[in-house]
Amino acid sequence: MGPVNYFLGFEVKRNNSSLLLTQTKYAHDLLEKAKMEYSKPCVTPMALGTKLGKEIRDLFDQPTLYQSIVGGLQYLTLSKPDIAFTVNKLSQFLQNPTVLHWTACKRVLWYIKGTLKYGLVFKPHKFLHLEAYVDADWASDINDHRSTCGYAMFLGDNLVQWSSKSKKWCPYPLLKLNTRH
Structure with missing residues (x-):
């Protein structure tokens, strides 16, 4: 094909x-x-x-x-x-x-x-490392004080997973995860 x-x-x-x-x-x-x-x-x-x-x-x-x-x-x-x-x-x-x-x-x-x-954009890399970034707006919803939590995960320089969701409580703290292999 x-x-x-x-x-x-x-x-x-x-x-x-x-x-x-x-x-x-x-x-x-x-x-x-x-x-x-x-x-x-x-x-x-x-x-x-x-x-x-x-x-x-x-x-x-x-x-x-x-x-x-x-x-x-x-x-x-x-x-x-x-x-x-x-x-x-x-x-x-x-x-x-x-x-x-x-x-x-x-x-x-x-x-x-x-x-x-x-x-x-996806590019090949010799060394693959996983990086994750997380953030939340901490109860900024003016009606129910819910938070919008989001994350982005990179494999090398390639964005491979992301999310933005409204939640009553954000389970992940503000952090940067960086692992190299």
Whole structure:
């Protein structure tokens, strides 16, 4: 069948020294769905100091659009871990999205617009070492004081596992794990 170039929304690009996984077409289709394919890009997925809450005023008039776009963004985190924290926050408001939540969602889409061709790069290494980074925002949710905990694990310089989840209590402390083999 030959080398894979496109599979389940992922583009695979190879050269002599690396492999690049992107979801450029999927991201572009998501921008079209939101009617934002001609929007201007921004440099961060979330504005500094943004606090999203579950207030029930100013409800967004197209909740199914919000739910669909956030679901699409969740799939996009498979190749864009830089949006995982923000998408986690947005997914907490699927029941009753407000205009503020939709504005924050559009911000992620503006960021996606500017990073369409970004993805995960995998390169071979002579020495494989495992590094893990963990962080938490320690009860910053303004409604229930839950924490958002996240981690990133690297094998060599290759990001191989990551997560961002809302939890009542974060089981792992702030740390950097570094093992070399």
